[in-house]
Amino acid sequence: MIRRLIKAVGQLVVPGVRSPGRRGKTEPEVYTAEDLGIDLDRISSAAHKTIRGLQEAGYAAYIVGGGVRDLLLDLRPKDFDVATDATPQEVQRVFRRARIIGRRFQIVHVTFGQEIIEVSTFRALQSTPQKTDDHGRVLSDNVFGEQHEDAARRDFTVNALYLDPTDGVVLDYHRGVRDLRSRVLRMIGDPASRYREDPVRMLRVVRFMAKLDFQAESKTMAPIRGLGPLLSNVPQARLFDEMGKLLMSGASRRGLELLMSLDLHHQCLPLVQMALEPEGTKEEKAQALAFVHRALSDTDLRIAEGRKASPSFLYACLLWHPVLRAWRANEAQGERPIPALHSAIDEVVEARLTELGLQRRTASDVRELWQLQPRFERRGGSLAARLLEHERFKAAYDFLLLRAESGEAPRDLADWWTAYFEGDDEARAELVAGLSRSQAGESKPRRRRRRRSPSE
Secondary structure: OHHHHHHHOOOOOOOOOEOOOOOOOOOOEEEEOOOOOOOHHHOOHHHHHHHHHHHHOOOOEEEEOHHHHHHHOOOOOOOOEEEEOOOHHHHHHHOOOEEEEOOOOOEEEEEEOOEEEEEEEOEOOOOOOOEEOOOOOEEEOOOEOOHHHHHHHOOEHHHOEEEEOOOOEEEEOOOHHHHHHHOEEOEOOOHHHHHHHOOHHHHHHHHHHHHHOOEEOHHHHOOHHHHHHHHHHOOHHHHHHHHHHHHOOOOHHHHHHHHHHOOOOOOOOHHHHHHHOOOOOHHHHHHHHHHHHHHHHHHHHHHHOOOOOOHHHHHHHHHHHHHHHHHHHHHHOOOOHHHHHHHHHHHHOHHHHHHHOOOHHHHHHHHHHHHOHHHHHOOOOOHHHHHHOOOOHHHHHHHHHHHHHOOOOOHHHHHHHHHHHHOOHHHHHHHHHHHHHHHHHHOOOOOOOOOOOOOO
16 A cells, blocks of 8 residues: 555656656546446456556556457457556566566566466667667567656557456546547657567558458558568568467457558468469459458458357368369379369478468367368268268368358259258158269169170
8 A cells, every 4th residue: 555655646666777868747638437338347357456456466467459449349359458556577476376478578467267368568669779679679678667658658559448447447548548539540740660679560451451340540561562572571470470460359350451551461470471472373363352342351250250260171271272273283183183282281281381371279270170071972881971971071061161251162062961960860861861862863874795695
């Protein structure tokens, strides 16, 4: 309590490394959660416990970033991040299940059951140069400061809002509430410099424009096209993580269209470029793009309806046509269908995992989905029943439907499997029997050769 009282009159020295040249304190605009229509009951119990634990230990603590933004937009936040004046080591001492992670900027993961709350210490505005690479990307950023400095270090005004759920107060240092109401995405500080510090921010612009249906302010948008090549210096793991967020945002199709319009798809991940700029004849390209667009739209619809969507499924869709072209080429060279498919997967994906940015586990899920596709053509006897029992059947079936809708797989094959999947045991047995009768009718009876008599 004494520490919090001292802090209130502005005399607290925040523990940790301090910035050598501190700016004068700036005052935020203050709103109540009630005035902004924020329902505090929508905040997870883990976030409440984290805030309460830090405050009871004498530290300031706020929910910050996307969680506050989404509450204000009446969206369901995916997670809640916490910002505090406690150092990572002090946060770790407050909670039993807390782990410090990160090198570029240390944060703490506080665990409550299955939920993890990410806790960061207020960052400082530094007067001395930060450690950067040759392109200006910040490599180390573990200097702590005041809350208003931390707000200035955040990327967009709509992400620089601090909510104290205990008092029901929102602090706004950069008029983020105004921009939220206007649905404007505005970078804090000089956009070009901020993109050089962290090029992934350009992808975040695209994601927020697509997901939130915001318009980026002109100064925020202007430098992006010229700075796209900076993304090539970002570790693949970070690019893969950011692209995964875009693809699972519920606005993946709009997001990839924005990537193309800003010429960023060449610098993201090769799998994105392969999907958006397919090779082949004019007809093959049109078919490939139709397939990708249907896959993106279907994923967006599933997310909008609250249904489960799989990143692995979408990656399988994005990479399917390069694999399909290689599969057909292998068959044309005399390989049997199944070995030809396996060779195509090895050639397009397995040999380029690092380049594509796919993790081994994701690549394994994608491979299994592709390998099930030829099995849909084998429906006789008990083969259909065995495929139906496969744990990955539903995903593979959905993939078949997309292939049929884009004109790449036979429509009647997809219709047969739809009837089989939705039918009862009797209907399924009749479908298999009908298939057998059809195949028997199509086969011509063998003409028996007349045996000559000895007299002839």
